[in-house]
Amino acid sequence: MTRYKAIISYDGYDFSGFQRQPHARTVQEELEKTLRRLNSGQEVVVHGAGRTDSGVHAYGQVIHFDLLGTRDVEKLRYALDTQSPEDIDVVAVAQVADDFHCRYAKHQKTYEFLVDIGRPKNPMMRRYATHFPYDLELSRMTEAIRSLVGTHDFTGFTASGTAVENKVRTITEARVEVDTDRNLLVFTFTGNGFLYKQVRNMVGTLLKIGNHRMPVEQIERILKEKDRQLAGPTAAPNGLYLKEIWYEE
Amino acid sequence: MTRYKAIISYDGYDFSGFQRQPHARTVQEELEKTLRRLNSGQEVVVHGAGRTDSGVHAYGQVIHFDLLGTRDVEKLRYALDTQSPEDIDVVAVAQVADDFHCRYAKHQKTYEFLVDIGRPKNPMMRRYATHFPYDLELSRMTEAIRSLVGTHDFTGFTASGTAVENKVRTITEARVEVDTDRNLLVFTFTGNGFLYKQVRNMVGTLLKIGNHRMPVEQIERILKEKDRQLAGPTAAPNGLYLKEIWYEE
Numbered sequence: 001m002t003r004y005k006a007i008i009s010y011d012g013y014d015f016s017g018f019q020r021q022p023h024a025r026t027v028q029e030e031l032e033k034t035l036r037r038l039n040s041g042q043e044v045v046v047h048g049a050g051r052t053d054s055g056v057h058a059y060g061q062v063i064h065f066d067l068l069g070t071r072d073v074e075k076l077r078y079a080l081d082t083q084s085p086e087d088i089d090v091v092a093v094a095q096v097a098d099d100f101h102c103r104y105a106k107h108q109k110t111y112e113f114l115v116d117i118g119r120p121k122n123p124m125m126r127r128y129a130t131h132f133p134y135d136l137e138l139s140r141m142t143e144a145i146r147s148l149v150g151t152h153d154f155t156g157f158t159a160s161g162t163a164v165e166n167k168v169r170t171i172t173e174a175r176v177e178v179d180t181d182r183n184l185l186v187f188t189f190t191g192n193g194f195l196y197k198q199v200r201n202m203v204g205t206l207l208k209i210g211n212h213r214m215p216v217e218q219i220e221r222i223l224k225e226k227d228r229q230l231a232g233p234t235a236a237p238n239g240l241y242l243k244e245i246w247y248e249e
Numbered sequence: 250m251t252r253y254k255a256i257i258s259y260d261g262y263d264f265s266g267f268q269r270q271p272h273a274r275t276v277q278e279e280l281e282k283t284l285r286r287l288n289s290g291q292e293v294v295v296h297g298a299g300r301t302d303s304g305v306h307a308y309g310q311v312i313h314f315d316l317l318g319t320r321d322v323e324k325l326r327y328a329l330d331t332q333s334p335e336d337i338d339v340v341a342v343a344q345v346a347d348d349f350h351c352r353y354a355k356h357q358k359t360y361e362f363l364v365d366i367g368r369p370k371n372p373m374m375r376r377y378a379t380h381f382p383y384d385l386e387l388s389r390m391t392e393a394i395r396s397l398v399g400t401h402d403f404t405g406f407t408a409s410g411t412a413v414e415n416k417v418r419t420i421t422e423a424r425v426e427v428d429t430d431r432n433l434l435v436f437t438f439t440g441n442g443f444l445y446k447q448v449r450n451m452v453g454t455l456l457k458i459g460n461h462r463m464p465v466e467q468i469e470r471i472l473k474e475k476d477r478q479l480a481g482p483t484a485a486p487n488g489l490y491l492k493e494i495w496y497e498e
Contacts, residue, residue: 011372057373081369089369120330120338123260124306128373 001066004076005096011087012057013127013238019051027052027088031063034083038076039067049102049245050109053197055237057128060091060110060244064102070095102245108172108192110244113203113235115185122183129184130239136185136210141176144209147219148174148189148202156222156231157202158195167226169193176206188243197234205232250315253325254345260336261306262376262487268300276301276337280312283332287325288316298351298494299358302446304486306377309340309359309493313351319344351494357421357441359493362452362484364434371432378433379488385434385459390425393458396468397423397438397451405471405480406451407444416475418442425455437492446483453481 008031016024020032028046035044049062067076073093081090114129116122121131151170158167173190187203205222208214214232222230257280265273269281277295284293298311316325322342330339363378365371370380400419407416422439436452454471457463463481471479 009369009372011375059371086375087372089372091369120258120340122308123258123336123338124377126260126335 001068001098002070003064003066003096003098003100004071004073004093005062005064005100005102006077006080006093007091008061008063009059009089009091010057010061011127012052012055014087015054017052017054017056018048018058018061027058027061030085030088031065031080034080035065035067037083038079042068047102049107050242052240052242053237056240056242057238058242061242062102062107062245062247064096064100106192106248108190108246108248109194109242110173110188110190110246111194111199112241112243113187113189113199114239114241115187115203115207115235116183117178117185118183125182125184127238130236132185132207134211136207137212138176138178138185138210140212140216141206141210144206144216144219145174145176145187147223152223153226154195154198154223155226156228157198157205158228159197159201159234160228162196164195167195169195169198174202190246199240200235200237201228201231203235203239207235208232250317250347251319252313252315252345252347252349253320253322253342254311254313254349254351255326255329255342256340257310257312258308258338258340259306259310260376261301261304263336264303266301266303266305267297267307267310276307276310279334279337280314280329283329284314284316286332287328291317296351298356299491301489301491302486305489305491306487307491310491311351311356311494311496313345313349355441355497357439357495357497358443358491359422359437359439359495360443360448361490361492362436362438362448363488363490364436364452364456364484365432366427366434367432374431374433376487379485381434381456383460385456386461387425387427387434387459389461389465390455390459393455393465393468394423394425394436396472401472402475403444403447403472404475405477406447406454407477408446408450408483409477411445413444416444418444418447423451439495448489449484449486450477450480452484452488455481456484457481 018027020028031046044065046065077093116125116129116131119133153168155167171191176187267276269275269277280295293314295314326342365374365378365380368382402417404416420440425436
């Protein structure tokens with residue numbers, strides 16, 4: 001058996017998320033079906049670094065899997081790319097050490113969240129951005145987002161009842177910019193790990209702050225009081241992208 | 250009766266083009282269905298400035314139609330926008346003179362054509378750009394595209410057997426640029442009118458020139474010899490956008 005790591009991108013719109021589950025179309029299952037064909041019919045288990053939710057997209061998801069024998073990685077990339085459904089693309093494949101694990105190996109992830117601020121919305125972006133056609137004061141969001149950078153207990157930004165016990169994570173980068181050409185607001189977050197729905201809850205809160213419906217200090221208060229009730233609504237999944245994963249080597 | 254002009258955008262992917270036809274979903278029919286509801290059930294005929302083909306998108310299509318009575322244009326825009334299917338958006342509505350005709354009033358149109366030059370393709374752009382993952386020399390296309398500007402007989406770039414007799418048109422702007430952030434090649438054409446499939450045939454030819462499979466002088470030769478056989482293949486409709494329409498006033 002040889003272990004391979006791959007970078008994949010996918011349009012999350014028609015997937016019930018990354019992780020395999022009964023009676024639902026998932027990225028993991030589609031990849032496993034294709035890899036099985038490329039592995040002489042032997043079952044292949046795909047592990048993903050980020051278990052993206054239903055509707056969430058990826059440009060730089062990292063997966064790993066084991067195949068019989070050793071392959072030319074470019075031929076393997078090409079076969080996996082062309083034999084996968086059209087909403088999954090395989091950007092790169094590399095052979096890795098047998099003990100490499102895409103989720104447990106130390107890494108940083110970058111997520112991006114796109115908000116269509118056009119009035120009306122751009123119909124070409126309706127699956128790829130969340131529409132928010134209301135007043136937004138960029139400077140309020142720019143100020144508020146800074147409080148997220150650093151090591152914090154993010155309990156107030158995750159869904160209640162999640163199994164993970166330690167909710168302390170480190171965000172190394174958090175910014176918001178306007179792409180005037182495309183009429184988009186672009187949020188970018190990089191960190192060593194994100195809790196369930198954390199990015200979407202941070203974005204939902206920042207939009208409320210930008211829209212003057214929460215004070216700029218709300219982020220600091222949520223971090224301090226660890227109360228989900230204080231945060232804004234969960235932003236829709238169609239604006240979220242797993243953009244890139246950076247491994248420490 | 251009062252005449253209104255509207256600017257609309259739509260995602261052409263799930264439409265069999267703009268123009269009404271039996272047993273097919275078209276932009277015209279969807280708009281007419283909505284407008285009839287807003288017109289006390291009386292039939293409304295929608296005229297479009299550009300009769301875009303199946304799969305072609307629009308950001309700045311212009312339509313006109315007549316309604317009973319006089320309406321507040323922002324309320325009308327909002328009603329038409331929110332009651333139309335989610336792949337049509339209504340950008341603006343204005344009241345116009347009773348004799349205004351969106352297709353016959355003198356105007357210039359700008360079309361844009363997007364080519365995804367990524368290897369592999371961007372799954373989020375598969376409906377919104379044509380994938381061309383082969384070698385392209387930008388300077389060859391930049392040089393060749395200049396020959397299209399001016400007043401020419403474009404017979405060699407239209408589908409054979411079209412009903413229109415006069416095939417002389419004027420192109421005032423033709424350029425190609427690379428959007429490195431999005432890995433896209435962007436073609437832009439502005440002119441006083443375009444023949445059936447003209448833009449897609451020009452793009453198909455320019456891609457062959459960029460890919461060294463036709464000489465840079467091929468454009469001049471096609472214009473001179475008026476022979477469709479000399480041009481490249483028709484580029485796929487999913488990369489084409491009716492971007493803007495400029496009326497002379």
